[in-house]
Amino acid sequence: MEYLLKSILCSFIFLVVYQVLLEREKMFVFNRFYLLLSLAGSLLIPFITFQLPEAVIPSASENLGGVAGYHTDLTQTNQTTVSADSGFEIDWRIGYGIVTVVLLARFMKSLLTIGYVKNSNVIVQDSIRIVLLPKETLPYSFLNYIFVNKKAYDNHTIEPEIWRHEFAHVRQKHTLDILFIELILVFWWFNPCVYLYRKNIKMNHEFLADEAVLVAYPEVKNYQRLLLSKVSQRVSFTSAFNYAITKKRLQMMTRMTSRFRTFVIQLSVLPVLGIAVALFSSVEYAEAQTAPTMVRPDTDGVTKSQNPASKEGVSDDLLKEYQSIVDRSWVKGKNGYEIRHFSETDRARMKSIFDQMSQQQRNSQEIVVKYIPPFPQTPYPTQKQLDSWKNPKMNGVWIDGKRVSNEILNKYKPEDFAVVSVSKLEKNAINYGKHYYQVDLMTNKDYKKYLKETEKEPNYTLYANNGDWTRKGKK
Numbered sequence: 001m002e003y004l005l006k007s008i009l010c011s012f013i014f015l016v017v018y019q020v021l022l023e024r025e026k027m028f029v030f031n032r033f034y035l036l037l038s039l040a041g042s043l044l045i046p047f048i049t050f051q052l053p054e055a056v057i058p059s060a061s062e063n064l065g066g067v068a069g070y071h072t073d074l075t076q077t078n079q080t081t082v083s084a085d086s087g088f089e090i091d092w093r094i095g096y097g098i099v100t101v102v103l104l105a106r107f108m109k110s111l112l113t114i115g116y117v118k119n120s121n122v123i124v125q126d127s128i129r130i131v132l133l134p135k136e137t138l139p140y141s142f143l144n145y146i147f148v149n150k151k152a153y154d155n156h157t158i159e160p161e162i163w164r165h166e167f168a169h170v171r172q173k174h175t176l177d178i179l180f181i182e183l184i185l186v187f188w189w190f191n192p193c194v195y196l197y198r199k200n201i202k203m204n205h206e207f208l209a210d211e212a213v214l215v216a217y218p219e220v221k222n223y224q225r226l227l228l229s230k231v232s233q234r235v236s237f238t239s240a241f242n243y244a245i246t247k248k249r250l251q252m253m254t255r256m257t258s259r260f261r262t263f264v265i266q267l268s269v270l271p272v273l274g275i276a277v278a279l280f281s282s283v284e285y286a287e288a289q290t291a292p293t294m295v296r297p298d299t300d301g302v303t304k305s306q307n308p309a310s311k312e313g314v315s316d317d318l319l320k321e322y323q324s325i326v327d328r329s330w331v332k333g334k335n336g337y338e339i340r341h342f343s344e345t346d347r348a349r350m351k352s353i354f355d356q357m358s359q360q361q362r363n364s365q366e367i368v369v370k371y372i373p374p375f376p377q378t379p380y381p382t383q384k385q386l387d388s389w390k391n392p393k394m395n396g397v398w399i400d401g402k403r404v405s406n407e408i409l410n411k412y413k414p415e416d417f418a419v420v421s422v423s424k425l426e427k428n429a430i431n432y433g434k435h436y437y438q439v440d441l442m443t444n445k446d447y448k449k450y451l452k453e454t455e456k457e458p459n460y461t462l463y464a465n466n467g468d469w470t471r472k473g474k475k
Helices: 002-022 028-047 068-118 151-152 161-169 174-187 192-216 219-228 244-255 259-280 299-305 316-327 344-356 359-363 383-386 406-411 444-456
Strands: 049-057 122-124 129-133 139-144 145-148 282-290 330-333 336-339 367-372 395-399 402-404 417-424 437-443 459-464
Touching: 002 192, 002 259, 028 192, 028 259, 028 406, 068 145, 068 417, 122 395, 139 161, 139 174, 139 437, 145 151, 145 161, 161 192, 161 219, 174 192, 192 219, 282 383, 316 344, 336 383, 344 367, 344 459, 367 417, 395 406, 395 417, 417 444, 437 444
Parallel strands: 049 282, 129 145, 395 437
Antiparallel strands: 122 129, 139 145, 330 336, 367 459, 395 402, 417 437
8 A cells, every 4th residue: 555655646746747847848759758757657666675784773672583472462463453454455456456357358448449440441551551441530540550531541632731640640659658558547547647647648649740740831820720620539549639639739839948948847857756766765774783782582491391300200101192192193294294283182181291201201202392481571672762663654563462553652661661572574574664663562561461471371382302393204
């Protein structure tokens, strides 16, 4: 959604510049490329990302990704928030898809219609191919073809200025511009600026064709009278005469623009490009430094068992029972046998047996029980860090496992937080673009509650003793 908003605003700025500075000036070739390139730029500029070599970011610690308990709660909360947003996104995508398919079908139908008209009528071969139509119609062009009435062509009643006008459309390849804008419109139909772009591009084509006519036939008034005598006929993707634009065409024929004025106006467009890039591109830090670096939780604790090994150990029967639980948990996969999730009953039974094992018995097990200690309290953040996290464009904030508004940090002091973690989002992260850092904060009150819960119900996990969760074959 952020990309769409940026692209629309970017196209709006470029369009305003055209309407204010360029539209009334007699520099049609420049205007043609400005319209096409600014439209393409509106789609591409939001993708531009500038990487700064390094920056001090408002971080309090490294990612607590491996810490159990609190991190899991944050992840679940984040997923819940995303799920709510996903419903809207899915509905929006369905609506977008339906409209896009309809417009694409209409686009293809128009192309097929022109192709049918071309193939079902007589074509006069020349450097430019002329399609002779039986029905009354004014000349119009498409790609390398000019469509004219057969009777008017045979009787030589088509004025040379009209021929020159359509030849200009063909030779300057105006159809490619029209196909480009129509295809953009199919996928970007929700942007109102695109419709104005299409109107301006077609208008500028008429200016270019009129200019080509007046080079060969410099009598402006005669050509103006000829245009006023014609009645337009709309054909999709073609450049036909139209009363709606005739007045502007007549005015532009007599307008003059000095070379100095042309140079100044064209030069003034360059800062607009720089402003658009500055406003709608993104900035990333290639290497981020944390200031100051806080204490990182001890993840080595996950390899320690809470209960010491017994000297006697367990009986062979209990060892066989433990091994039988492990054996039936392997299922055949693509790369041999893979472990499946143990049931709560199996996990509890394995823990009960494992706690009674001797150290030698534990070391010989394929799957062992590991105790996950509670993560320690981190130093308080600084006030400067707390203030920097209030920026919603850079940071997403979670407090006690709940996504909150950045402004809510105004209600807190640095010493209110027992645990702080700041993580830089990867480009494939769901919330990347909405913000670039995830700030996870735990209040003193919630941390005390967390310690009591882990003391009452310690956290355990099952772990492959050699780190390998696959088997080539069952034992």
